[in-house]
Amino acid sequence: MKNFKIDHRTNNGFEVLDLHGELDAHTASELEDAIKNLISHKKSNIIVNFRRLEYIASAGLGVFMAYIEDVRSIGGDIKLTNMNDKVFNVFDLLGFPTLYDILDDEESAISKFLKEMS
Amino acid sequence: MNSPSKNSLQTSFELKTVLETSRMLVESRDPEFIINSLLLIIMGRLLVPKAALFFFDPAEGRYCLKKSKGFDGLNENQLYDIITDVDQQNDSYFTVDSAHPDFPQIVLEPNNSIFVNLRTSNNHHGFLLLAPKATKTPYRKDELEFVEALCIISTSALVNSQLFNELKNTYRNLDRRIHELNTLFDLSKEFNFLVDREKIARIFKFALLGQLFIRTFFLIYKTADSHTLLASSGLTGKPSDKQIKRIFDAIENEVVIPDSNLIEKHPWISKNKIAAFISVSIQNEKVAVIGVGERANKIPFGENDYNFLKSLSNLAVISIQKTYFLDDRIDKERMEEELSIAKSIQEGLLPDPLPRIEGIDLAARTISSREVGGDYFDIAKTPDGNTIFSIADVTGKGVPAALLMANLQSMLHVLLPVDITLAEATERINSIIFKNTPSDKFITFFWAKYVSTHKLLRYVNAGHNPPLLLRDQNDEFELLSQGGLLLGAMESIMPYVETDIQLNPNDILVCHTDGVEEAMDEETDEEYGVERLKLCIMKNRHKTSQEILEAIVEDVRHYSGNKLGDDLTLLILKASDSF
Numbered sequence: 177m178k179n180f181k182i183d184h185r186t187n188n189g190f191e192v193l194d195l196h197g198e199l200d201a202h203t204a205s206e207l208e209d210a211i212k213n214l215i216s217h218k219k220s221n222i223i224v225n226f227r228r229l230e231y232i233a234s235a236g237l238g239v240f241m242a243y244i245e246d247v248r249s250i251g252g253d254i255k256l257t258n259m260n261d262k263v264f265n266v267f268d269l270l271g272f273p274t275l276y277d278i279l280d281d282e283e284s285a286i287s288k289f290l291k292e293m294s
Numbered sequence: 295m296n297s298p299s300k301n302s303l304q305t306s307f308e309l310k311t312v313l314e315t316s317r318m319l320v321e322s323r324d325p326e327f328i329i330n331s332l333l334l335i336i337m338g339r340l341l342v343p344k345a346a347l348f349f350f351d352p353a354e355g356r357y358c359l360k361k362s363k364g365f366d367g368l369n370e371n372q373l374y375d376i377i378t379d380v381d382q383q384n385d386s387y388f389t390v391d392s393a394h395p396d397f398p399q400i401v402l403e404p405n406n407s408i409f410v411n412l413r414t415s416n417n418h419h420g421f422l423l424l425a426p427k428a429t430k431t432p433y434r435k436d437e438l439e440f441v442e443a444l445c446i447i448s449t450s451a452l453v454n455s456q457l458f459n460e461l462k463n464t465y466r467n468l469d470r471r472i473h474e475l476n477t478l479f480d481l482s483k484e485f486n487f488l489v490d491r492e493k494i495a496r497i498f499k500f501a502l503l504g505q506l507f508i509r510t511f512f513l514i515y516k517t518a519d520s521h522t523l524l525a526s527s528g529l530t531g532k533p534s535d536k537q538i539k540r541i542f543d544a545i546e547n548e549v550v551i552p553d554s555n556l557i558e559k560h561p562w563i564s565k566n567k568i569a570a571f572i573s574v575s576i577q578n579e580k581v582a583v584i585g586v587g588e589r590a591n592k593i594p595f596g597e598n599d600y601n602f603l604k605s606l607s608n609l610a611v612i613s614i615q616k617t618y619f620l621d622d623r624i625d626k627e628r629m630e631e632e633l634s635i636a637k638s639i640q641e642g643l644l645p646d647p648l649p650r651i652e653g654i655d656l657a658a659r660t661i662s663s664r665e666v667g668g669d670y671f672d673i674a675k676t677p678d679g680n681t682i683f684s685i686a687d688v689t690g691k692g693v694p695a696a697l698l699m700a701n702l703q704s705m706l707h708v709l710l711p712v713d714i715t716l717a718e719a720t721e722r723i724n725s726i727i728f729k730n731t732p733s734d735k736f737i738t739f740f741w742a743k744y745v746s747t748h749k750l751l752r753y754v755n756a757g758h759n760p761p762l763l764l765r766d767q768n769d770e771f772e773l774l775s776q777g778g779l780l781l782g783a784m785e786s787i788m789p790y791v792e793t794d795i796q797l798n799p800n801d802i803l804v805c806h807t808d809g810v811e812e813a814m815d816e817e818t819d820e821e822y823g824v825e826r827l828k829l830c831i832m833k834n835r836h837k838t839s840q841e842i843l844e845a846i847v848e849d850v851r852h853y854s855g856n857k858l859g860d861d862l863t864l865l866i867l868k869a870s871d872s873f
Contacts, residue, residue: 200480201481201484201497202484205493205497208496233477233480234504234505235500235504237504242500242509245509245528269466269470
């Protein structure tokens with residue numbers, strides 16, 4: 177399951193990226209392309225679902241750092257959900273919970289989005 | 295009143311409290327909770343309205359107030375003097391009236407208020423301050439024992455929780471270091487396979503953004519002729535080329551944390567909130583400058599972060615340099631391939647094999663000091679059945695000279711069938727070259743038409759080294775120098791002059807270029823010169839043209855220690871015996 181893959185779908189009008197496999201230095205640019213593509217279509221309420229992601233390297237985290245300001249400046253956010261412990265530990269270790277909403281599941285992310293919009 | 299039964303009942307109750315509390319405290323890892331519980335249990339059990347807890351600060355020799363309940367005039371986290379004598383650190387407790395005189399006067403009955411020692415079996419950790427009980431009765435012995443027991447248990451729990459938290463922190467830091475090492479390891483593997491420098495720079499960027507938790511980043515790489523912003527993130531607008539160079543030049547050390555001086559000179563730094571610069575040098579030459587913004591959670595960078603930044607930057611920059619070297623090598627290989635093609639094209643411009651001319655023994659050869667050169671010779675038939683011999687030397691060497699040489703060759707062949715005199719043709723070639731080439735490019739040019747019916751050689755010399763004519767039975771050389779100015783120097787003002795000479799059997803004509811006369815003896819710093827050339831021709835005059843040519847080449851090579859600095863061309867005509 178080393179192969180990295182991104183699926184794109186919507187859930188209640190929110191953009192969802194499902195990450196599969198291992199997100200490392202080699203595959204980070206695929207995530208970058210996916211996020212850039214959403215931003216260019218002015219789709220800025222983004223949920224990234226990590227349920228099927230097994231490993232993340234620093235370069236993968238860097239992609240989120242590079243685009244979070246762009247997304248927030250057009251009124252959106254990137255919310256992260258369904259991380260396994262190993263993946264969450266990396267995010268936690270590097271300080272990400274202070275800047276990103278990391279939630280248990282998509283429903284929590286959606287209700288957080290809705291609360292912020294109201 | 296103090297019946298034994300009530301006493302034992304109370305003792306057993308207190309014992310139970312101590313036991314339950316100890317279990318609760320020992321299991322807790324939260325120092326706040328432990329301190330709070332200790333104060334509340336004692337205050338509640340003994341009806342103490344005011345209590346406070348101090349930690350000993352060994353570095354200061356004073357006591358830090360951690361928690362106070364009910365006291366006015368005590369500030370948490372402030373340092374206080376409590377003891378007058380270090381022996382007091384060994385007492386189970388002492389009354390406030392024997393405390394340090396500087397300790398605030400916060401209790402009404404100092405002789406009825408106590409400091410209880412917070413200690414483990416071998417260390418003193420602080421004091422618990424208790425005001426007089428609400429009942430105003432003095433502390434009883436069994437109450438003090440109860441307090442003492444609770445204090446010992448709580449202190450152990452506190453020390454444990456501190457150790458536990460330190461250990462947790464150590465583990466977390468270790469985890470971070472391991473993660474940094476993994477990042478370095480992953481990237482070094484990844485960079486090894488990459489030849490695309492943009493991609494290396496992008497991966498480097500993402501790894502730094504993620505690992506350091508930053509949003510702003512840039513990488514300037516210096517090549518031989520420019521400073522390039524290879525990657526960036528979070529910058530407020532793209533910096534100009536001039537700004538890029540200025541920033542690159544301003545960073546002189548391996549790690550630079552911008553100070554007010556630097557920021558004043560480069561407002562760009564504060565505008566982009568750059569928190570640190572790293573410069574990477576390879577073999578003492580600064581090749582890259584990396585800038586990073588502050589951490590998103592504002593935690594300042596530490597030694598470990600700078601070390602990581604340096605290591606990863608070095609790794610990325612070396613990999614990027616490798617891609618430039620690879621480009622250079624590919625360019626060089628392509629250039630060599632092109633030159634070798636150019637060489638074969640140029641060789642194709644020279645007559646091969648040499649045409650046979652009735653009555654003339656002919657030899658010619660050109661040796662280039664590089665792949666391609668600016669020397670030229672030609673032998674071609676004219677429509678009237680005669681033969682043209684030519685030799686030329688373009689200024690400079692290499693590709694530019696070769697291009698001009700090719701140009702001359704094509705002009706010559708275009709003009710061959712045209713019914714004009716040699717002098718007129720020379721004039722046309724001159725004006726075309728003058729118009730089409732830079733003013734520092736010339737051609738020295740000699741050509742001659744051999745009219746076989748009359749054994750006549752009609753020549754024009756446009757600034758070329760005069761060919762040497764050695765007549766049979768004669769030891770003096772005639773120089774064929776008549777003609778006009780070299781080609782391409784100026785517009786034709788004076789017409790070129792044609793001169794006719796009669797050829798007789800065994801007359802030898804040696805045409806040559808600079809490379810022959812200017813071949814250098816490196817030891818004496820002396821040129822081969824025309825006299826040595828003449829001597830060599832004289833010595834070999836009875837041989838064939840080809841043999842004379844080889845003798846000259848051999849002599850020149852020997853003279854220069856086999857180092858020909860310039861292109862060298864020889865064209866030799868010898869009128870046949872049977873002429």
